[in-house]
Structures are given as structure tokens and as C-alpha cells.
Amino acid sequence: MLSLPHSDGSSPRLDGCRGGCPGSSRPSRCTCTGAMEPRGLGAANTPSTVRSTSAELHVVHYNSELYPNMSVAMTQQDGLAVLGVLIETGEEANPAFWNILNYLGRVRHAGQSVSIPAFDVQSLLPSDLGRYYRYNGSLTTPPCFQSVLWTLFTETVKISHTQMMKLETVLYASKEDADRVVMQDNYRTPQPLNDRTILSSFPLESVKVYTAGEITAIVIGALCGCVGLAVIIRFIVKTIRFFKHLHNERVLVNSSTSSWDVLPSVRPAPVPRTKEPGKELKQDVALNTTSEPGKKEDPVPTSV
Known part of the structure; x- marks a missing residue:
């Protein structure tokens, strides 16, 4: 002392x-x-x-x-x-x-x-x-x-x-x-x-002195606010992912669809198979060369 x-x-x-x-x-x-x-x-x-x-x-x-x-x-x-x-x-x-x-x-x-x-x-x-x-x-x-x-x-x-x-x-x-x-x-x-x-x-500036109860309430309120914000963000993210997934599925379905399903009117008719595979249709390929039986063909004149 x-x-x-x-x-x-x-x-x-x-x-x-x-x-x-x-x-x-x-x-x-x-x-x-x-x-x-x-x-x-x-x-x-x-x-x-x-x-x-x-x-x-x-x-x-x-x-x-x-x-x-x-x-x-x-x-x-x-x-x-x-x-x-x-x-x-x-x-x-x-x-x-x-x-x-x-x-x-x-x-x-x-x-x-x-x-x-x-x-x-x-x-x-x-x-x-x-x-x-x-x-x-x-x-x-x-x-x-x-x-x-x-x-x-x-x-x-x-x-x-x-x-x-x-x-x-x-x-x-x-x-x-x-x-x-x-x-x-x-x-x-x-x-x-x-x-x-x-x-x-x-003169004091506006200084707020909080009690222990007020501080506790502020902390709890802040935590609840953070949790609520996290839930909202998670919901938004899940919603965006859902719509993206739905859009991708639609694109996949459209790309797998055949063009013949889209335009059925221009699809060619199927060719039937012959019952006798050994026989083939014979057709004279030359134009106007088919002759009647017993009829002679006129000779073709030649120039001298």
C-alpha cells in the first residue's frame, strides 16, 4: 500500500x-x-x-x-x-x-x-x-x-x-x-x-448494451435464419436440377425417334419375296425388241 x-x-x-x-x-x-x-x-x-x-x-x-x-x-x-x-x-x-x-x-x-x-x-x-x-x-x-x-x-x-x-x-x-x-x-x-x-x-453515442437473454436470442435467431436460408438454397438447387434432368430426357427421346416415324407417307412399300427363288423374271431389256412368233423382221436398208 x-x-x-x-x-x-x-x-x-x-x-x-x-x-x-x-x-x-x-x-x-x-x-x-x-x-x-x-x-x-x-x-x-x-x-x-x-x-x-x-x-x-x-x-x-x-x-x-x-x-x-x-x-x-x-x-x-x-x-x-x-x-x-x-x-x-x-x-x-x-x-x-x-x-x-x-x-x-x-x-x-x-x-x-x-x-x-x-x-x-x-x-x-x-x-x-x-x-x-x-x-x-x-x-x-x-x-x-x-x-x-x-x-x-x-x-x-x-x-x-x-x-x-x-x-x-x-x-x-x-x-x-x-x-x-x-x-x-x-x-x-x-x-x-x-x-x-x-x-x-x-453525450454518449448510440451504444446499445445487450443483456445475456438478448444476446442468446440474437444468436438463436441468426442460427435459425442461416438454417432457413440453407433450406431455401437447397430447394432452389434441387428444382433447377429437376428441370434440367427433365429437359435432357425430352431431348433424348426426340433424338431416338426415326425419321420414317416422322414422315410415314414417303416410306417405300416393301418388296415381296418370290415363292420360287429359282425362277427369275425374264425381261427383254432392249426397247421395242419383242417379236411375235412366225413374223419375220424387215431388213434394215443399207446405203450404197
Whole structure:
């Protein structure tokens, strides 16, 4: 745990909460959740309009007007206000984060705490503090009291891969005298909204958030639509094949029909066979050469 000093007049105060924070909020603690790279899904807050990030920084404030300290305030419904900053990794180091990372070696094991010198906490935040989501929620660590007014900025900040690796490898979730367990993937999984109202400081585009039942209905409807489309396509294909097959059969029948069946009037009459195959009809082939019996033929005159 990294505690921000608030014992004198030079204690850091932050007006990043803008309106809506309970009483006079004093920054008291910085916490960070993260996932091992390169998976990079370690943010505790996952708004649908902001892509998932590698880590998330929480600047925890407590209501100093009503409660004497952080321990008392966290048990009260209006006790805490947390600023959430989504963190991405890049090539360049973020100088503001060294104010925290340089002291991680003093809180390596569970149960340890350290106070760090005063610095401008606002340097940890994104430049655009006017775009954020706000809702009433809980702490991300046990006992998860429902005592937090969350403010999550939409603009992300970047730290280097080296800085991210330090977050992943320096801290342990175990006690100092126990077997060391590296503190990684220490983010809380997204929780149900439970009828919470999420406010935004800017006009939202038309973003439709579907419930589990609506998603199931959409999936089932899409599957039924695909099945119906497949049935229609199959019916059309079978119909086309049927008509093609019928057309081919007609062409085959027409091509096998004899031309004599088409024109029976010009078919020649069949020649009858003779009863006596040995006899042949004798016919004088010469023209006008048939003579009568007993009649002499006139001689043919010749020229001298």
C-alpha cells in the first residue's frame, strides 16, 4: 500500500473529482491493478466504449469532513471517492509514475506500507479530466465495501514496458517469511451492474448494451435464419436440377425417334419375296425388241 502524506499543510489535494464527490475528499492511497504482459487485460473497470488496457491506477480519497481516517470512511456509504486511470504500455517512460514505482521496493510483501514524499498527484492523471464515467460501486479488494463513488476517466495514460515490468515483478502477494508468490493478475473481474446507473460527463453515442437473454436470442435467431436460408438454397438447387434432368430426357427421346416415324407417307412399300427363288423374271431389256412368233423382221436398208 502506498499512502499519500496528509499530515501538514503541504499535503496533496486533488480537485479531479469535480462535482459530486462526498464532502471534502482527501487523497489518501494509490493502488494499482494489472495483468501480466503481453495479455494486457488488467483493468478493473471495463467500459464498453473504452478498449481494455494493461493496468489501472486508483487514487483513493476519503471524506475528511465526516470521517477521521481512511479505515473508518471505507465502511460508510459516502466514505470514499476513487479516481480510476486506465494505463497502456508504450515505448516512453512516464516521469510522474516514478514517484510511485521508486518506492515499490519498500512494500514488496503483503501487509507492508510506506508513505511517499508529496508530489503533484494530478500528474498521474490524463490531460482531459472533463470526460469520465461515474457510478456508485465497491472497493476492488476484500472486504469490497459498497462505499465508493467511482470516477473513471476515458482518456488513458501511458507508461513504458520497463515500468510495467516493475509493477509485475517487484511486488509479492505473500508475507515476507512465507513462500514468495508474485503479485500478478490482481484485478477483480467485472461485476454485474445490479441496476446501477452509470453517468457520463459527455453525450454518449448510440451504444446499445445487450443483456445475456438478448444476446442468446440474437444468436438463436441468426442460427435459425442461416438454417432457413440453407433450406431455401437447397430447394432452389434441387428444382433447377429437376428441370434440367427433365429437359435432357425430352431431348433424348426426340433424338431416338426415326425419321420414317416422322414422315410415314414417303416410306417405300416393301418388296415381296418370290415363292420360287429359282425362277427369275425374264425381261427383254432392249426397247421395242419383242417379236411375235412366225413374223419375220424387215431388213434394215443399207446405203450404197
